[in-house]
Amino acid sequence: MTFVVLVIAGFWQLFFSSRPELMTDPAVLAGDGSSIDYCELPVLDGSRKTAVEIPKANTPGCAYDHFPLPILAQCSEPLAEGAVDIRGLWRAIEGKGVNPKIGHVERIEQCGARTVVTSSGIIHDKGPNSTAGVNSNDTEGAVLFTIGDKEYCPRTSANVYWNNGVLDFRVFGWGPVVVKRYLHAGPDGEQLVWEYANGSVTYMDRICTLPEEKKIPEKRGLRLKLF
Template sequence: MKASDLPRVNTPEGGWKGEMPGPFLVACDEPITEGFPDLRGTWKPVELVVNGEPAPADVPLWQHVERIEQAGSRVTITSGGVIHDFPSVDGTFENGCHDVAAMDFTTPIIVAASFEDGVLVLRPRGLEGVEVRRWRDGEHLTWDYHGAFTMRLARIDSEN
């Protein structure tokens, strides 16, 4: 099954609670688009820098866990009560994430996604210049949240 055959996935009302929902692209047998990096996996932080300084252990971001799924040109990121599905990572808002913000599970967001030099770059509509970036650095995933924080994550599930 191709990734484009599946309907768009969205965060349930009020966000998902408790255990992370199961994978959404598991039925897809379409390989990741040629030239796209493989970011798949379930990831947990091993390093967190906030405002240029190592974050203390009591910062809630240390509890972050995210799962990234990929098939074809599709990327789905599940974490923190939200499911952010990008049906096609092509740099357009049309094929980007149409969901809600994790801060309150009600504020609508539309986010374009593109791969640029091996980096997944997310650009929210209406926030000119804001970029959220994820990329592989060896065995780790790095997540830069527009300079507010940078997190290095280790994979906690088995290889794909």
């Protein structure tokens, strides 16, 4: 009986608990993030805002409807001690293991001790900010079911920590490491490596502009229609 109660409680928390208030600047979400040259990285010289002065970003609903502008565009705080600069736009070109993410494209922003990953409809924002805790409080993005016109996708929470040049993503900020990202010398220059909890390893090359087909995220998940 206790197990059943825990399962029900967990399912409720994942799919029916209240979403955090959307604090992302509406202009950022409305803007066109595909119009930017991501090989021209912002200068982190401390001349503008710090990470803690910018509101927390969240995914609107289960996914954004188009690739948004950068969350940390106004931030120029130098990277925190121990952080490696992995900022930019990356495309997966090679992988191994279970379901490697070939073709995946993601934008990584960093400023101070803050890291924002934008990809596939979701915005995961981790680190100090002006409106919420340091952990991401967001969604996985895949819609499991719909009720009427409302989509239901699982909630997620994580934070990141630099560990000898490797960016570890920990569930809830204190749980197991589920994702690792780090730089690697590839055959054609520096690559970003993405290790996932299922054992898959994905190698990503830097690109300057968002591919046309990535402007609108693909709808993901089973999308079971309950009512």
